[in-house]
Amino acid sequence: DAMVIQNPRYQVTQFGKPVTLSCSQTLNHNVMYWYQQKSSQAPKLLFHYYDKDFNNEADTPDNFQSRRPNTSFCFLDIRSPGLGDAAMYLCATKTANTEAFFGQGTRLTVV
Amino acid sequence: GNSVTQMEGPVTLSEEAFLTINCTYTATGYPSLFWYVQYPGEGLQLLLKATKADDKGSNKGFEATYRKETTSFHLEKGSVQVSDSAVYFCALSLPSGYSTLTFGKGTMLLVSP
Numbered sequence: 233d234a235m236v237i238q239n240p241r242y243q244v245t246q247f248g249k250p251v252t253l254s255c256s257q258t259l260n261h262n263v264m265y266w267y268q269q270k271s272s273q274a275p276k277l278l279f280h281y282y283d284k285d286f287n288n289e290a291d292t293p294d295n296f297q298s299r300r301p302n303t304s305f306c307f308l309d310i311r312s313p314g315l316g317d318a319a320m321y322l323c324a325t326k327t328a329n330t331e332a333f334f335g336q337g338t339r340l341t342v343v
Numbered sequence: 344g345n346s347v348t349q350m351e352g353p354v355t356l357s358e359e360a361f362l363t364i365n366c367t368y369t370a371t372g373y374p375s376l377f378w379y380v381q382y383p384g385e386g387l388q389l390l391l392k393a394t395k396a397d398d399k400g401s402n403k404g405f406e407a408t409y410r411k412e413t414t415s416f417h418l419e420k421g422s423v424q425v426s427d428s429a430v431y432f433c434a435l436s437l438p439s440g441y442s443t444l445t446f447g448k449g450t451m452l453l454v455s456p
Binding site for chain 1 (some may be wrong): 375377379384385386387388392432434436443444446447448449452
């Protein structure tokens with residue numbers, strides 16, 4: 233039944249070692265979002281895709297990249313994770329007439 | 344710009360108590376309003392929504408009414424349960440179909456038996 237699926241649920245990576253988080257959806261929504269959520273804070277939008285059009289938030293660090301090879305999949309790449317990048321990363325999807333649907337999130341730990 | 348302000352938590356209640364979590368907003372135009380709930384270690388789940396003034400969203404005993412005159416969307420529940428313990432986020436999005444969500448800071452609710 234899961235409609236927005238994030239893998240893995242928990243990811244541990246080493247300081248400076250590239251890491252990729254993935255998100256897939258079965259809803260065929262044309263918009264996909266990546267949010268970063270630090271402890272006890274609201275989700276912060278990193279970027280989103282409208283179809284293949286990539287929209288980066290102005291304050292998203294260059295260390296964060298994204299790929300969307302097709303409608304169903306979207307990836308978040310962190311090129312050189314720092315301790316400050318430890319957070320929950322949330323993927324969400326939307327279409328024009330619906331609310332946003334969120335995945336379960338990936339908890340990233342940087343050691 | 345657009346913004347959402349929620350009451351700070353944690354809100355601590357005993358089971359079967361009445362719950363109110365205040366939410367007010369600032370937006371250009373006429374936004375849609377949402378309450379999302381986040382259980383520990385989980386993603387966000389839509390709890391309820393309202394798309395125009397005077398609409399009432401409801402789900403699982405929770406209710407919120409879109410009040411344009413007071414720019415508010417307060418969340419209420421008549422009798423909370425321990426299982427309602429979670430963080431609640433108020434959010435808005437503008438009418439443009441692909442508008443992104445603007446979240447409040449979240450309010451933690453702790454319900455004790």
